[in-house]
Amino acid sequence: MNLEKILAISGKPGLYVLKVQTRTGFVAESLVDGKKITVNLRSNVSLLSEISVYTYEGEKPLKEVMNSIAEKENNGPAISHKEDVAAQAAYFKEILPNYDEERVYASDIKKILNWYNTLQAKGLVTTEEAVAEEVVEVVAAEAEAPAEKPKKSKKVAE
Template identity: 40%
Template sequence: MELKEIAAVSGKGGLFKIVKPTRTGVILESLDEARTKLVASASQRVSVLSEISIYTTTQEGAEPLEAVLQKIFAEFGNDTGVSGSSDGDELRSFLRHVLPEFDEDRVYVSDIKKLVNWYGILVKYAPEVMKPNVEETKEAKKAPKKEAKAEIEASEVEAKPKAKKTTKKKSE
């Protein structure tokens, strides 16, 4: 399962797996033990997790949720040490530890509570989304090799002496 297959619905707690789209909305299934199904209509706000970012003060202006979740998993594993019921200062300090450049003016405590709750649900019911994408990892490993190969080829070209062109004079 990937983050692009998981959604949050405004007004509904928890996370939902996207089952399939319909003409008027989308069919969702909760990620908890109950596995309740829900048809979200166009009037409901459905947010796919792969499209969510957290505001930062960097030049990019935001960090994708997937990258933040992977940082949390790398740092804390299955237990973050905080919960959605923790106080605001504790939640802000948690996010500051994971993402020091988050924009404190635009990221509210309620957003951090959602992040912590979502993280708990994902670790329990969809832990595979916490691991880096295999295709991205393969591409990242291939990119330096291509550059190195290009550098080697360029140095070989420079090292080879240029052959002199000889022209034969026609004898008259």
Template identity: 40%
Template sequence: MNLRGIVAVSGRPGLFKLVGQNKGGYVLESLDAQKLKIVANISNTKLASLEDITIYGEDEDLKLIDVLANIDAKKATAPDAKADNNVLRSFFIEVAPSHDQEKVYASDMKKILTWYHLIKDMPLFTEAAPGTEEEGAKGDLEVKPKATPKAKPTNAKAPTAKSAPAKKASMTSKKGV
């Protein structure tokens, strides 16, 4: 699953694709049918990449990517985000059995299911993330040796070394007198 470049923006519903960056902020495109483009101000907008989001777990935090993969495996039983809280809770026990039930609220589950329904049909959702073993197993990834950087030509002439006059070797040695 390659969710690189897919972000959640604080204060805005839905998910966005990071298109670029300018001096005013990040250029984002919504993933819904409207394809709305916005510029999110760098100083007062928080972006969260879906690759970096974790869910509270009992022992250790769960990665959102793993939970989305589990939801995709059970997509026949995935409820709508507007379902009853008890239905959401029982579904999350199936797809993320080690999540912390006291810290993960129903609103979090609704948000995750909304995100899943937005990205489930996207090609990024089904392709392997860059740098994973799945990508290497397909043979798509070729290992190429790193090219050495070429020296930039300069217009300045290299300083020439002037030879200093050689010191004359003394034939007399001064040993103890």
């Protein structure tokens, strides 16, 4: 799962994809409705690739948490972010058993589940294993395909 250009913009619902950088900020496209917005440099913007979740051992990158959800759900949707708080906490405990319950709030869990389901609905959720399998399949297919013989070039008489 590539979270490099996925943004969360404070004060704006949903997730956005970074499209173009401008002199005064950047243009982002909503993953929910596809509308493009301009965001100035003073806005509070977070790249999902830079977000981590507190655990008792340290911090775990959001990408790894999302991959854990994808593995559990077989790249399908997670429970809804509208479920009750206890159900969300129990689900998150299955995904990340050692998350720091004092520093990771119910609103954080809700946000992560919402983000995951948004990305999953857009087809942006893949586990690392699925990507590795696709690469292996492509390499195997290329190895089985007969290589084309180079065509002989004809010399043109001058």
